[in-house]
Amino acid sequence: MPDVASFQEAIDATKGEDRALLVGNGFSIDYFNYKTLLAEAGLEDGSPIKALFDGLNTVDFEAVIRALEDAVVVERAYGNDEHATQLEADAQAVREALVTAVNATHPAHRDDLVFKYDSAAAFLKHFGSVFSLNYDLLLYWVSFEVPKLYDGFALGKKHRGGRFQGPFHEGAYCQIFNLHGGLHLFQDKIGAVHKALDHGSGVRATITNEIAKHGNLPLYVSEGNWQAKLKKINSVEYLRHCYRTLKETTANVFVYGHSADQNDSHIYHAIFGSKAKHVWFGIYKPDADKLREFDAKLTAFHAIGGRKVSYGFFDAETAQVWSAT
Secondary structure, eight states, X not given: OOOEEOHHHHHHHTTTSOEEEEEXXXXXXXXXXXXXXXXXXXXXXXXXXXXXXXXXXXXXXXXXXXXXXXXXXXXXXXXXXXXXXXXXXXXXXXXXXXXXXXXXXXXXOGGGGGGGHHHHHHHHTTOSEEEEOOOXXXXXXXXXXXXXXXXXXXXXXXXXXXXXXXXXXXXXXXXXXXXXXXXXXXXXXXXXEEEEOOOSSOHHHHHHHHHHHHOOOOEEOOOSSHHHHHHHHHTSHHHHHHXXXXXXXXXXXXXXXXXXXXXXXXXXXXXXXXXXXXXXXXESSOOHHHHHHHHHHHHHHHHHSSSOOOEEEEEGGGGOXXXXX
């Protein structure tokens, strides 16, 4: 059975070497509901809109809105104006459902967690780069406490009514990579990605206003399998850049709060196909059964990664990310 180090032992073992962090849902699980936004959207089972999500086999709000808007064009072309109007209303209802879901599953303000930021920032300071699979605002908020962690949006000075900063620029200082996008990221009509700002009532308010009043949806990857996720990533230059950066890492990669399931196989293909020096995988409350389970998962990814990147385990609880002490 593999040995399990404490988080500090893993940090000591990589002293003087580059470290990268990959965070999954476990980083935010106490503060953000990851049962999927769709589950909290307030859409009735059996309704046409919910049936459309099911029929398209997606939890992607943007895909459903796009289907409805395409259907509007068809219906108007065939003279079915009344039904087209209903479909337009349904598209707006989907946007509002996403607002409902965001408000139901996410803290409203950064100050709601202010007492916890010291421990989370101390955790992040061990790493020169951070890759996130989450689309909540937790990492975004904590990064304010870690001056060396930039997200690549500071170089551009273009603002849209003071609500956004950007666009993202590959030449800007960037150590935070949102592999699956984020609720605070929006793509404009030419494909550039901008970051939502606190416009006086909190970033969440900016996000919900952008969705409800302007009809724009956040850029986030919510597809159900890794092939569909990778397809979405490859369709957006910002996401491609983040993913490419992971594939090119040469650091010791620490994984915290992630289950290494098959629906994120693309992430582990990237890591084990990279020139990473070593992978340290965090397990919460490790026991013999969990060690066997995760060792089998990582062995499988390791076998198809293309490179011989070694891996080991650390006790995730010992990292004390949100200890508030």
